[in-house]
Amino acid sequence: MPDLNIALIGAGFMGKAHSNAWRQVSAFCRPRLTPHRKVICGLVRPQVRDMARAYGWEETAADWRKVVSRPDIDIVDVCTPGDSHAEIAIAAAQAGKVILCEKPLANTVKDAERMLAAVERAGVTHMINHNYRRVPAVALARQIIKEGRIGKIRHFRGTYLQDWITDPGFPLVWRLDRRKAGSGALGDIASHAIDLARMLVGEIAEVAGATETFIKTRPLPDHPSRKGRVTVDDAVVAAVRFANGAIGSIEATRLAPGRKNYNRFEINGSLGSLAFNLERLNELEVYFESDPPSLRGFRTVLVTESTHPHVAAWWPPGHIIGWEHTFTHTVYDLLEAIAAKKLPSPNFHDGVMNQRVLDAIERSSRTRRWVRVKGVA
Ligand SMILES: NC(=O)c1ccc[n+]([C@@H]2O[C@H](COP(=O)([O-])OP(=O)(O)OC[C@H]3O[C@@H](n4cnc5c(N)ncnc54)[C@H](O)[C@@H]3O)[C@@H](O)[C@H]2O)c1
Numbered sequence: 001m002p003d004l005n006i007a008l009i010g011a012g013f014m015g016k017a018h019s020n021a022w023r024q025v026s027a028f029c030r031p032r033l034t035p036h037r038k039v040i041c042g043l044v045r046p047q048v049r050d051m052a053r054a055y056g057w058e059e060t061a062a063d064w065r066k067v068v069s070r071p072d073i074d075i076v077d078v079c080t081p082g083d084s085h086a087e088i089a090i091a092a093a094q095a096g097k098v099i100l101c102e103k104p105l106a107n108t109v110k111d112a113e114r115m116l117a118a119v120e121r122a123g124v125t126h127m128i129n130h131n132y133r134r135v136p137a138v139a140l141a142r143q144i145i146k147e148g149r150i151g152k153i154r155h156f157r158g159t160y161l162q163d164w165i166t167d168p169g170f171p172l173v174w175r176l177d178r179r180k181a182g183s184g185a186l187g188d189i190a191s192h193a194i195d196l197a198r199m200l201v202g203e204i205a206e207v208a209g210a211t212e213t214f215i216k217t218r219p220l221p222d223h224p225s226r227k228g229r230v231t232v233d234d235a236v237v238a239a240v241r242f243a244n245g246a247i248g249s250i251e252a253t254r255l256a257p258g259r260k261n262y263n264r265f266e267i268n269g270s271l272g273s274l275a276f277n278l279e280r281l282n283e284l285e286v287y288f289e290s291d292p293p294s295l296r297g298f299r300t301v302l303v304t305e306s307t308h309p310h311v312a313a314w315w316p317p318g319h320i321i322g323w324e325h326t327f328t329h330t331v332y333d334l335l336e337a338i339a340a341k342k343l344p345s346p347n348f349h350d351g352v353m354n355q356r357v358l359d360a361i362e363r364s365s366r367t368r369r370w371v372r373v374k375g376v377a
Pocket of ligand 1: 012013014015044084102129131
């Protein structure tokens with residue numbers, strides 16, 4: 001099958017994770033279409049050059065506008081901060097490109113809806129990178145739920161805890177600036193918990209949320225002796241009601257000392273329970289009421305069998321995989337969706353629904369009332 005040329009916009013943390021995924025996917029997952037690392041684009045020249053050398057990008061560029069309109073580009077992969085997602089993705093859609101966009105889809109519901117309208121109008125394939133859907137243990141949890149093995153779901157408890165801004169001396173980086181990031185822990189990491197909740201349980205219909213900014217000012221990155229105002233939340237907690245009657249909670253913070261990337265959920269159904277923690281990502285805890293009473297208890301499944309989702313591409317049982325593999329699984333599924341002329345999941349529709357939940361939580365926190373999520377009956 002022919003090559004597809006990739007343009008990656010943004011050469012930072014996610015630029016590196018996506019570069020690695022595009023580099024690994026053909027060798028391990030064997031997609032029908034072969035991605036070609038054509039051009040990487042970013043604002044900081046030495047960073048872009050270094051990334052191109054390390055990950056085998058053929059060309060470098062500084063202006064995304066020139067890149068997304070190039071006739072030889074097939075897929076635009078958006079890895080910039082949230083304030084530029086809408087502009088880049090809408091231009092890429094108008095140029096007829098396939099788009100993979102980092103989460104959250106945008107900084108506002110309005111922009112997310114504009115992005116969805118643009119890709120639908122252009123008829124292009126679109127995907128949002130909520131990569132945790134493609135942890136094998138998470139995909140197994142989904143299978144178990146779909147097979148009805150834990151029965152009717154009653155509870156979802158999602159927590160995403162990190163600690164990298166615990167020190168008040170940590171500088172005022174773009175993630176703490178509302179104009180760049182849209183929100184704080186909410187859009188950055190609660191958005192992942194919301195995506196898992198939507199995938200595993202269903203649409204969130206109503207929320208009661210509280211956000212808090214504990215450290216109000218921080219040193220400016222370029223002038224550490226001066227301080228600037230933090231304009232996003234440090235932490236969020238929300239009670240949620242699902243459209244199917246389940247209830248749950250979502251909590252996210254970047255101020256939980258000792259928690260590095262503690263993306264955990266627990267789901268309780270009428271016939272059993274499931275629990276997952278990203279810091280132990282090869283494992284899924286399962287509990288089934290159908291087990292003989294004398295043997296009932298949580299057991300830990302090592303999700304590394306070739307029969308488990310996504311695993312066959314990698315190593316023999318017990319030869320565990322890591323966080324970066326979730327990105328490779330994502331680009332593999334995107335390539336296969338393009339080959340099959342299908343829309344991958346999650347896509348911009350999911351991005352819009354996620355953004356509406358984020359927005360409802362912020363409004364609920366402001367008004368101290370339950371808020372309904374737009375578009376969910
Ligand atoms: N899926 C995940 O697990 C995950 C994890 C971290 C970040 N993210 C998301 O990825 C996106 C990027 O985050 P990051 O951590 O990589 O940030 P980062 O600061 O490490 O990198 C951002 C890069 O974008 C470049 N950039 C900014 N504006 C640009 C523009 N107009 N044109 C070209 N390049 C531009 C910067 O120079 C930088 O190289 C955000 O939307 C973030 O929420 C997702």
